Amino acid sequence: MPQNLARRMRPRNIDEIIGQAHLVGQGKIIRRMVETSLLSSMILYGPPGVGKTSIASAIAGTMNAAFRTFNATTDTKKRLQEIAAEAEFSGQLVLLLDEIHRLDKPKQDFLLPLLENGQIILIGATTENPYFSVVPAIRSRVQIFELKPLEPDDLQVAVKEALADHERGFEFDVSINDDALYFLTHSTNGDLRSTFNALELAVLSSENHHVTLDDMENSLQRKAATFDKDGDAHYDLLSALQKSIRGSDVNASLHYAARLIEGGDLPSLARRLTVMAYEDIGLANPDAAVHTVLALQACERLGFPEARIPLANIIIDLALSPKSNAAYVAMDEAISDLGKYGNLPIPPHMQDGHYAGAKDLGRSVSYQYAHNFPNHWVDQQYLPDKLKGVDYFKPDEMGKYEKALNMRKHWIEEQKRDGKH
Template identity: 90%
Template sequence: MVQNLARRMRPRNIDEIIGQSHLVGQGKILRRMVETGLLSSMILYGPPGIGKTSIASAIAGTMEASFRTFNATTDTKKRLQEIAAEAEFSGQLVLLLDEIHRLDKPKQDFLLPLLENGQIILIGATTENPYFSVVPAIRSRVQIFELKPLEPEDLQQAVNLSLQDKTRAFDFDVSLDDDALYFLIHSTNGDLRSTFNALELAVLSSKNHHVTLDDMENSLQKKAATFDKDGDAHYDLLSALQKSIRGSDVNASLHYAARLIEGGDLPSLARRLTVMAYEDIGLANPDAAVHTVLALQAAEKLGFPEARIPLANIVIDLALSPKSNAAYLAMDEAISDLGKYGNLPIPAHLQDGHYAGAKELGRSVEYQYAHNFPNHWVNQQYLPDKLIKADYFQPDDMGKYEKALNLRKQWINEQKGGGDKSSQKR
């Protein structure tokens, strides 16, 4: 049976692994394990198609160990017993246990002693968070490593390698138009398996093995409207989404989000939604940022098409939320003054006084500890002299939280004896 491109291009050793440099890069934990020969059982978790099986087979290949696979859902306990018997005679055996979170109790009970005596080096693979989905008895016997979706640059490296490899990939010349390549590596959401599958289908179904953008769109069953070569249409969509959310038009927000979702570019969408939660909603509804981060984590775990569900929740939440850019503008004002005046001298009573001779230099001598005073506040100077009248934060009073911050600010100004000194610098 002919294997698909993803299997044919599976790395044979640790140097051929694409991405996951935080684990297999020079000096990183998995590479150190392999180079020292001190391999221990582990669980690899992360979204589908990003290299869990590849890392397991590459480790086995580098260490010249026997390599076997076992699926917790479909394979039987008898199969596990056969692998254990083989391990007794083969020396070191690396077992990739796929969907380890679904391992039933009889298989767990058989496996645990093998982990204890080191007869089998287990590499569990799962798309679920093992801290929640894998039983403690197994977790306590393994190390746990999280894999990340691959970056477009990683996917491009993999595609280029496959086009050059006449032995494992294609034994004929293949060419891709630049826009077809760009679309491929930006629309598969960091999933290398999907990238290889789409590439192979496009190559085999294209005329003279020359892949055009139209060929790639047909292979991926997606349109490239959000992935034009120069990036203009893509960034126009992101801009339209942000401006629609900022303008509280929920229907327009959903429309532009739908176009980005159809394009499959979850990383760009996630970055832009996170920015909006802080830039456009901000202190008017701080919970929106929390909701956004949680929704995007869920979307990344799920992958498309299910990722559209948490994305829909957060797009609607952000669009209809009260808006405030007060915090963002306050920071820009502070940065602007930093550019004007540079690093001004810090008042002596705020400087560090925890070293010998600090007192003689007047450091921290007159500092008053705010918690020792009523309402945990005391009237003393904090800003450098030249900025003593600066008033960066101008609350918009758009939500309960920001109104509370404004009331606190007004109270502090009154205690200073100046009433509400809110300036209109901007």
């Protein structure tokens, strides 16, 4: 059965890897390991289609090492034993262990000695955070690297290489218009596999192998309504979504979110929703920020179309939550004063006193430890002299939590006025 485009274009060496420059760029850690032949076992984690398998195969190709794959869910322990036997004779074997977070205990017990003696160079791949999902026994024997979604520019490079490579890409000449290319590289959420799959389908279904925007919309099964070449319409939609949520219009919020979801740009949507949770809802409902972060983590794992489900939950939550911008306004005022006055001297009692000679310099000498006083509060100067008396945080009291913060703030102010300690 012929291989699909994504598999045909898999990098043969480390120089052909698309993206992940923080790991495989010049002077970066994985490239240095390969170039010095000091490769150690590792786990690569990140969303689907960002290069976990590609990096593993490219490492093996660059080092002329045997390369085998193993799936923790579907492959048996016997298959792992066969790979281990092969590693004894091959000198160095690179094993890509897919879905490493699902590796059961018998396979773990068999694998651990092979990692210890270096018989196998393990490259684990997972979409789950290995600090939570991979057992400590394996985690302690590997280095862990996070892969990021590819940027549209990276995807564009990959598409152009596939179109130009008549050996691994397409045997015939293919052209793609600018609108179709822009739409493709901005609507696949940094997933190179999805990009290649959509490109191949569009090419094979196009007339005379010329891919138009209509071909790409049919291939991706979504409209390009949110992707104009200059980006104006896309940012207009993001702006409309934020203003609708800020204005507590749940129906408008869902409408603009639906248009953005149809466009498929999950990273932009996730970034804007995270900002809104802290900028517009803020301390009026701090739980909304927690819900937003957790929901967006679920979205990254699910991808579209299922990601629309947690998105719907948080958009409704944010739109109908009480609103407060008091926290970020307070921070902006503090930053503004920093611009005015620069780095003002810190009062001596607030400076670090945990080193030899600090006491002789008067550092931290008269500091009063708040927990030693009633209500865990004591009146002392915390700010630099020039900023004594400033009041940055002015609560809106739009929710129970912010009201509670304001009550505490008023209590402290009263204690200061009454001269209590």
